[in-house]
Amino acid sequence: MSVSLGQSVSDFSAPATGDKTIRLSDFKGKQVVIYFYPKDSTPGCTTEGGDFRDRKAAFDEANTVILGVSRDGLRAHENFKAKQEFNFDLISDKDETLCQLFDVIKTKKLYGKEHLGIERSTFLIDDNGKLAREWRGVKVPGHVDEVLEAAQRLNTG
Template identity: 80%
Template sequence: MSVSLGEPVPDFTATATGETTVTLSELKGKQVVVYFYPKASTPGCTTEGGDFRDRKEAFDATNTVILGVSRDGIRAQENFTAKQGFNFPLISDKDETLCRLFDVIKLKKLYGKEHLGIERSTFLIDADGKLAREWRGVKVKGHAQEVLEAAQTLHAG
């Protein structure tokens, strides 16, 4: 089972940075951005995380929570957060529960070898817990701004 536009996103609880857990149902009433990135502390993922970090106040103004997700362990996520000054939780999805729910594990090629990895993807969940927008195969440049504008439009109703 994976998420579909216009449908409620199934509830989940996940381990996040700052010794916290994130439960989707506890965020009801807020918009939620869930962005998946391939690997902590790599150049593209650092840029993307920084773009979301730098727009957090604007997301806050639209009643929107930002959650970053990768398959990295919690220690790698904590280090990434500390090094980059991220002001939102990063989720460790080592068992790929969220990756499967959002269907972001894809066959990728690196140096001619095929492997399964996270396709950079972002999902915007509305205040009622329904999937409002999705971006798949994301290019980092300008992406966080595009997501912010979608969150602003959704928030404005």
């Protein structure tokens, strides 16, 4: 069952960079941005991650944690994070638990062939663990600014 706007997001536990296990409950009292992206070290995903990296201080000021999620393994995540100097953790969702919770696996077409993949999506969870905003089918340019604005509004609201 996937999460809906205004509903509490189920606590989850997932492996992340820095040899961590991340639990949503670890961030009680903070807002959380979870962004799903298709694949490490691809152009759009590198740009999107870089935009989050470059605005992290503003997200921190808005009491908001950033987490990136894809189905890549931890080794790929560690390399991607180090190479791009990401200042937030990346979660490995190889078993698609989080992908299913947020309903981001969609049929995509590549070179005329259909396959299942992650639809670029971002979710903003409020400081009480409820889903406050969602963006699906994200286009990278300008997206992080929109998410930041929503996080700042939610934090002052």
